[in-house]
Amino acid sequence: MLQVSVYRYNPETDEAPSMKDFEIDTQGKDLMVLDVLHLVKEKDSSMTYRRSCREGVCGSDGMNMNGKNGLACITPLSEVVKNGKLILRPLPGLPVIRDLVVDMSLFYEQYERIQPYLINDTPAPAIERLQSPEDRDKLDGLYECILCACCSTACPSFWWNPDKFVGPSGLLQAYRFLIDSRDTATRERLSELDDPFSVFRCRGIMNCVSVCPKGLNPTRAIGHIRDMLLSNAT
Amino acid sequence: MVTNITSFGRSGLSDWLMQRVTAVILLAYTLFMVGFFLGTSNLDYLTWVSLFQGTWMRIFSLLALLSLAAHAWIGLWTVSTDYMKSTGVRLVFQAVVALALFAYVVWGVQLLWGV
Ligand code: SF4
Ligand code: SF4
Ligand code: FES
Numbered sequence: 001m002l003q004v005s006v007y008r009y010n011p012e013t014d015e016a017p018s019m020k021d022f023e024i025d026t027q028g029k030d031l032m033v034l035d036v037l038h039l040v041k042e043k044d045s046s047m048t049y050r051r052s053c054r055e056g057v058c059g060s061d062g063m064n065m066n067g068k069n070g071l072a073c074i075t076p077l078s079e080v081v082k083n084g085k086l087i088l089r090p091l092p093g094l095p096v097i098r099d100l101v102v103d104m105s106l107f108y109e110q111y112e113r114i115q116p117y118l119i120n121d122t123p124a125p126a127i128e129r130l131q132s133p134e135d136r137d138k139l140d141g142l143y144e145c146i147l148c149a150c151c152s153t154a155c156p157s158f159w160w161n162p163d164k165f166v167g168p169s170g171l172l173q174a175y176r177f178l179i180d181s182r183d184t185a186t187r188e189r190l191s192e193l194d195d196p197f198s199v200f201r202c203r204g205i206m207n208c209v210s211v212c213p214k215g216l217n218p219t220r221a222i223g224h225i226r227d228m229l230l231s232n233a234t
Numbered sequence: 235m236v237t238n239i240t241s242f243g244r245s246g247l248s249d250w251l252m253q254r255v256t257a258v259i260l261l262a263y264t265l266f267m268v269g270f271f272l273g274t275s276n277l278d279y280l281t282w283v284s285l286f287q288g289t290w291m292r293i294f295s296l297l298a299l300l301s302l303a304a305h306a307w308i309g310l311w312t313v314s315t316d317y318m319k320s321t322g323v324r325l326v327f328q329a330v331v332a333l334a335l336f337a338y339v340v341w342g343v344q345l346l347w348g349v
Binding site: 160161164191192193194195196198199200201212226229230232233 | 235237245251
């Protein structure tokens with residue numbers, strides 16, 4: 001039997017959040033945390049969480065499992081359960097809509113701010129814009145981000161200033177477009193980031209790196225952005 | 235671009251660079267002082283005064299003092315923008331810090347050129 005303790009909160013009816021305990025029979029299998037949540041929902045259908053692909057692709061089931069952010073669908077119990085207990089909470093730092101579902105608006109606003117699309121004002125060629133294999137390689141480790149928000153909601157700098165600090169996820173994407181050889185707005189992009197908050201609030205704690213379910217490294221990307229700002233400055 | 239009016243250099247990059255440059259200066263000053271204390275066999279008032287009568291030492295000390303003020307301002311400004319969500323409280327805190335640092339610099343100049 002697995003002890004599962006889940007964060008419950010319905011802002012419309014509850015005065016304060018609370019933890020609700022469930023006993024789940026895993027039949028000795030090393031289930032994924034998301035499977036356990038399905039079993040919890042069978043016992044209490046009011047239990048609310050997001051999920052879609054159930055294979056680590058859509059990024060909708062980011063949550064805090066025994067204190068660490070991750071995707072429930074690709075996190076096996078053996079990786080997180082301690083002393084037969086599993087504690088599930090919503091991603092920290094964002095407003096809770098219901099139980100494990102958080103309002104991601106602040107996270108998306110930061111993503112929108114970095115203009116996550118190619119900007120190129122040269123005339124479009126008849127075929128697609130070509131890129132050398134070397135230039136294409138520079139996008140590896142950047143484009144794979146699925147915007148699950150595990151990293152940004154594990155970052156203390158993002159907790160304190162989610163409206164001003166872009167956060168690890170947004171900065172990883174900012175660098176993805178800064179380094180793309182087909183993008184011509186590098187200078188404009190950089191000038192949008194050169195304030196004391198957007199990039200420089202990163203304190204290099206590397207919480208983001210330790211939780212990213214895709215194994216990406218936002219801290220390294222942030223370092224590259226800083227180098228670009230430095231070499232572009234006078 | 236996040237607008238800000240109370241940060242040291244108005245730019246994150248310049249604050250970041252300033253924080254590193256001042257740290258290096260403070261490290262150099264600390265190492266020099268430690269070296270001075272270890273390398274001076276009979277440390278009396280006269281050796282101490284003659285050290286600070288050299289113009290280069292006054293320049294070095296003033297540089298260290300200004301670095302300390304800038305370093306402390308950038309650091310405490312960052313802490314205040316992290317943890318003080320009420321603009322009023324934050325501005326009062328920043329004013330107190332700025333005033334204290336200013337007083338320390340003036341006081342330090344007075345001491346340096348007083349010996
Ligand atoms: S390294 Fe920077 S972005 Fe990553 S968690 Fe730490 S402060 Fe946040
Ligand atoms: S960098 Fe990793 S943790 Fe952050 S949003 Fe992208 S996939 Fe998720
Ligand atoms: S359900 Fe899609 S990533 Fe977990």
